Amino acid sequence: MSQSGKKSRLSPQTIRLMAFGWIGFMVIAGIVTFIIFFTALNNRAGRLAAEAQATQAAEIQSALLTQGAPAEPQDVSTPDPGDPGQPEPVVTPPLTVGLDPGFALGGQVPGFIAHPEIMREAGMTWVKFQIKWNADTDPAMAEEMVASAHRNGFKVLLSIAGDPYPQETIDYTSYTAFLRQVAAYQPDAIEVWNEMNLDREWPAGQIDPASYVNDMLAPAYQAIKSVSPQTAVIVGALAPTGFDNTTNAWSDARYVQGMAAAGVANHADCVGVHHNAGTTSPSARSGHVADPGEAHYSWYFLPTVEVYYDGLGGALPVCLTEFGYFTPDGHDGAVPSNFAWGAGNTIQEQAAWLAEGAQISEDLGYVRLMIVWNVDFERWDDDDPQAGYAILRPDGTCPACAPLRAVVQN
Numbered sequence: 001m002s003q004s005g006k007k008s009r010l011s012p013q014t015i016r017l018m019a020f021g022w023i024g025f026m027v028i029a030g031i032v033t034f035i036i037f038f039t040a041l042n043n044r045a046g047r048l049a050a051e052a053q054a055t056q057a058a059e060i061q062s063a064l065l066t067q068g069a070p071a072e073p074q075d076v077s078t079p080d081p082g083d084p085g086q087p088e089p090v091v092t093p094p095l096t097v098g099l100d101p102g103f104a105l106g107g108q109v110p111g112f113i114a115h116p117e118i119m120r121e122a123g124m125t126w127v128k129f130q131i132k133w134n135a136d137t138d139p140a141m142a143e144e145m146v147a148s149a150h151r152n153g154f155k156v157l158l159s160i161a162g163d164p165y166p167q168e169t170i171d172y173t174s175y176t177a178f179l180r181q182v183a184a185y186q187p188d189a190i191e192v193w194n195e196m197n198l199d200r201e202w203p204a205g206q207i208d209p210a211s212y213v214n215d216m217l218a219p220a221y222q223a224i225k226s227v228s229p230q231t232a233v234i235v236g237a238l239a240p241t242g243f244d245n246t247t248n249a250w251s252d253a254r255y256v257q258g259m260a261a262a263g264v265a266n267h268a269d270c271v272g273v274h275h276n277a278g279t280t281s282p283s284a285r286s287g288h289v290a291d292p293g294e295a296h297y298s299w300y301f302l303p304t305v306e307v308y309y310d311g312l313g314g315a316l317p318v319c320l321t322e323f324g325y326f327t328p329d330g331h332d333g334a335v336p337s338n339f340a341w342g343a344g345n346t347i348q349e350q351a352a353w354l355a356e357g358a359q360i361s362e363d364l365g366y367v368r369l370m371i372v373w374n375v376d377f378e379r380w381d382d383d384d385p386q387a388g389y390a391i392l393r394p395d396g397t398c399p400a401c402a403p404l405r406a407v408v409q410n
Helices: 011-066 117-121 140-151 172-183 209-227 250-263 301-311 337-342 349-365 401-410
Strands: 102-109 124-131 155-162 191-192 232-235 272-274 318-323 365-371
Touching: 102 155, 102 401, 117 401, 124 140, 124 172, 124 365, 140 155, 155 172, 172 191, 172 209, 191 209, 191 318, 209 232, 209 250, 232 318, 250 301, 272 301, 301 318, 301 349, 318 349, 349 365, 349 401
Parallel strands: 102 124, 102 365, 124 155, 155 191, 191 232, 232 272, 272 318, 318 365
Antiparallel strands: none
């Protein structure tokens, strides 16, 4: 057979070259295809974004044409509690029952909370109500007092005194039962009676600190704690006085010593104190306009507080359940004769002295509560010009609010 009749064959090297060439062709074709596809997607996304921007611009333009200029940014600053034009702050009910761990400030109101904003402006976190008890008093009245206090974000002190005055006898059993019922509403504190060293608050001839401790306070403490263990029991505050004839009055200093001897600290969480007849700053120990030069403690704030705390040997902290300064400023009526000692007090002094008393109390470390007497009482008559003590004055201002708030905030 001739040479030209044989079939030609591809060498292995040729086959490898062809394979590599095919692979290279496919890789290049794939890259080109990917570039074309990616470019097409980008172009489409750009068109969509442009269309969206055009639509948004049209909507904004339409809104401006129909609604006018954009609104001002919303004011999110903290409201000033003294600005009546500001909205009411969010109120949170107290989370615990009982006295606060440190110093706290409150104010007494006349049976209802009419001006919670004034109280908050003054830095108050407590409110005090007084119930005048007799055998016919309905304990349910305390329920609304407690509820309204907590609803407004305040802790509540209920001072439960006797009524009418004077009584021939005191029904201790009925009084104790009443306190047990009131305690079921979980007030934060209960003050057991009021100024029991005077015959206008306790039967004449029966004034006796041992009787108060054993017949009233001890059973009251057990009754209250049996239904509301966290409710603080406060010894009823006495009337600061040097008058003492045993029948109609005991000096509060002698009465405190008698309570200490009767074991008062075993039946209370705090001792109540009143100071509401001052004409000098709380740090003064002399200079009262009615003081004949004896510098009797009852005219002065700090000496009065010391009589109670030191008289009990420091066994109980102090709760000032009435602390106030009378001033006739802003009132047209004549100053009652039995309040003539306070005729020279000014509203500026009232504001400064309340704040100074709060600062002194906080600094002492053993004063747990101070109740300002009072927030907004309006009564003004010859017997008891309560409005003269109010921090809310007849013109609607509260000069004492800012100084008081500064003390508790600092």
